Amino acid sequence: AATVPHAPLALSHEANPVRHTSLGSGLSGLVELVVERLLLADAVAAAKFGGTSPVADPERERALLGKVATLSARTGLPAETGVRFFRAQIEASKVVQRGLHARWRAHPELRPRERPDLASEVRPRLDRLTPRLLRQLKEAEPGRSGPGRCQARLTAARLAAQTRARLDKLHRDALRSALTPVCRVGAVDHRSGAVKGSGPVG
Numbered sequence: 001a002a003t004v005p006h007a008p009l010a011l012s013h014e015a016n017p018v019r020h021t022s023l024g025s026g027l028s029g030l031v032e033l034v035v036e037r038l039l040l041a042d043a044v045a046a047a048k049f050g051g052t053s054p055v056a057d058p059e060r061e062r063a064l065l066g067k068v069a070t071l072s073a074r075t076g077l078p079a080e081t082g083v084r085f086f087r088a089q090i091e092a093s094k095v096v097q098r099g100l101h102a103r104w105r106a107h108p109e110l111r112p113r114e115r116p117d118l119a120s121e122v123r124p125r126l127d128r129l130t131p132r133l134l135r136q137l138k139e140a141e142p143g144r145s146g147p148g149r150c151q152a153r154l155t156a157a158r159l160a161a162q163t164r165a166r167l168d169k170l171h172r173d174a175l176r177s178a179l180t181p182v183c184r185v186g187a188v189d190h191r192s193g194a195v196k197g198s199g200p201v202g
């Protein structure tokens with residue numbers, strides 16, 4: 001399917017026609033990846049349920065945030081931006097895990113039948129998402145500026161994504177909280193200007 005004979009007028013002939021929608025601002029792609037990461041929390045929760053690994057693993061979090069700081073700089077993002085964004089992803093993941101554990105304790109029939117291995121199966125999938133999320137965060141930079149417009153686009157992208165992924169309330173609430181740094185971060189970056197080499201915070 002290299003050519004589409006009767007395609008409508010090529011979009012590239014227009015002056016960025018989708019620029020002012022959530023689609024064109026890069027926010028949609030970001031939200032989709034955030035959902036993808038959030039859904040992996042189900043696998044993490046299954047890996048930990050009834051086992052000895054607690055939901056929170058501070059050591060793993062520290063290692064991840066260190067990696068995020070390095071990767072951010074390489075991606076052209078202030079390390080602080082990437083780290084703040086990932087803190088929200090981690091918190092959202094723990095909210096989902098705790099919610100699922102409570103649900104599974106109360107409703108044994110809903111418990112997962114299989115327990116994936118955290119270290120060899122689930123964490124590698126999370127790790128593959130990390131650089132992709134940071135690239136997408138960087139790509140969404142234009143969409144993240146202008147807090148009001150950013151919020152409007154972000155909400156539109158979030159609602160579309162949660163419908164598409166059929167998220168339940170637990171995951172919808174976690175998604176909203178995972179996205180809270182997106183617009184605020186844009187505002188901070190905007191004010192501080194070129195802070196590319198800035199080190200990690202926290």
Ligand SMILES: C=C(O[C@@H]1C=C(C(=O)O)C=C[C@H]1O)C(=O)O
Nearest residue numbers: 044055056057060061089090093
């Ligand atoms: C996802 C996990 O659970 C928690 C959430 C983390 C994350 O979102 O990256 C990291 C460590 C844990 O505190 C995990 O243990 O891998």
